[in-house]
Structures are given as C-alpha cells and as structure tokens.
Amino acid sequence: MAELKSQRIKSLSTRYLGFYKNSVLVVLVGLLCFLLYMMVSSLINGRRISWFGFLYLPFAIYLWIRMNRNVYRVEFDEDHLYVIQKGQDILIPLENIKEVDIKTIGGVYEVELYSAEQLGKRFYFKPSLLYPFNYKKKDDLVNILRRNINRAQTRKQHFQANALHS
Numbered sequence: 001m002a003e004l005k006s007q008r009i010k011s012l013s014t015r016y017l018g019f020y021k022n023s024v025l026v027v028l029v030g031l032l033c034f035l036l037y038m039m040v041s042s043l044i045n046g047r048r049i050s051w052f053g054f055l056y057l058p059f060a061i062y063l064w065i066r067m068n069r070n071v072y073r074v075e076f077d078e079d080h081l082y083v084i085q086k087g088q089d090i091l092i093p094l095e096n097i098k099e100v101d102i103k104t105i106g107g108v109y110e111v112e113l114y115s116a117e118q119l120g121k122r123f124y125f126k127p128s129l130l131y132p133f134n135y136k137k138k139d140d141l142v143n144i145l146r147r148n149i150n151r152a153q154t155r156k157q158h159f160q161a162n163a164l165h166s
Contacts, residue, residue: 009082012109012141013073013125020129021068028064032057067124071108074125076145079152081111083119090118094152100145107131109142 014020035054042049073084081097083090098112103124112122127138 009075009077010141010144011073011075012127012145013075013084014128016129017071017073017126020126021071025061025064025068028057028061032061067104067108070119070122071124071126072119074111076148078148081145083123092117094149095155097149100142100149105132107135107138 035057039049039051039054075082075084076094079094081092081094083092092113096113096115096117098114100109100111102108103110106126107128108124108126110122110124127141128134131138
C-alpha cells in the first residue's frame with residue numbers, strides 16, 4: 001500500500017540564529033562601553049568632545065533589538081510554514097502568506113501574512129550568517145517557498161458538505 005508522502009520539511013533559517021542575535025548585540029554594547037570610556041577619559045584629560053556622535057550608537061542598539069526580536073527559525077513543506085519557538089511551534093498555512101521579501105542587505109527576510117497570527121502580521125527569518133556570500137543557494141530555497149505559496153493559493157479549498165461556514 002503506497003502512502004502519500006509529503007515533501008521533506010526544509011529549514012530556511014540558519015542554525016546559528018541564537019549566536020547571531022546575541023553576539024552582534026554583545027559587540028554593539030561593548031563598542032558603546034568602549035566609546036563611553038574614551039569620552040570620559042578625554043573629559044578627564046581636559047579635551048573637548050562632542051556627545052552628539054555618541055548618541056547614534058544607543059539608537060543603533062535600540063533598532064537592532066527592535067528588528068531582531070521578531071526574527072525566528074522557520075521551516076516549510078508543501079502545505080505549511082513552521083515557526084520554531086522555545087515553548088511551541090506555530091503552524092501557518094501557506095495560503096495565509098501574502099509575500100516573502102528580503103528586507104536588509106545582511107539577508108533578513110520578511111514574511112507578511114494576510115491575517116495576523118500569534119506572531120503578528122509580519123515576522124522575519126535569516127537564512128544564513130554569511131548571506132551576501134552564499135545568496136544564490138539561499139535565494140533558491142526562498143524561491144521554492146514562494147513557488148509553494150503560489151501553488152497553495154491557486155489550490156481550491158475543499159470543505160465537507162456538512163461543514164459550518166461563517
């Protein structure tokens with residue numbers, strides 16, 4: 001008896017996502033501490049300094065935290081997109097995905113949904129730490145996801161004859 005076998009689940013996100021989110025933040029905070037130390041030491045030595053340039057780095061750290069709090073591990077198959085979280089995984093049907101676009105030069109992709117899920121209307125994933133250098137391989141995988149989304153949206157949904165529709 002031949003069983004219908006769905007296509008294997010493919011991972012879109014890098015396995016080093018935790019390292020990416022934490023290490024860059026540690027580097028930025030370390031740079032902020034170093035600049036603060038240099039500014040205080042120049043004040044002690046009696047040199048004039050400008051605090052205006054120093055204010056850019058806390059703003060960059062804020063933007064980094066704000067952007068990367070919605071970056072998740074993502075996997076997909078022919079019918080669903082899986083968002084992997086610590087507590088539970090979220091299953092999103094491909095029909096609910098409006099578009100998948102790249103948002104940054106570093107390779108962070110945005111997934112926009114038609115109707116909001118637990119994560120909201122949009123969330124992000126990062127396919128690779130070395131994205132600019134291996135973009136062809138990762139873009140091909142995202143194109144497979146886009147093809148599956150288009151295929152899922154053209155499929156007609158079949159409801160049971162006695163199903164209640166709202």
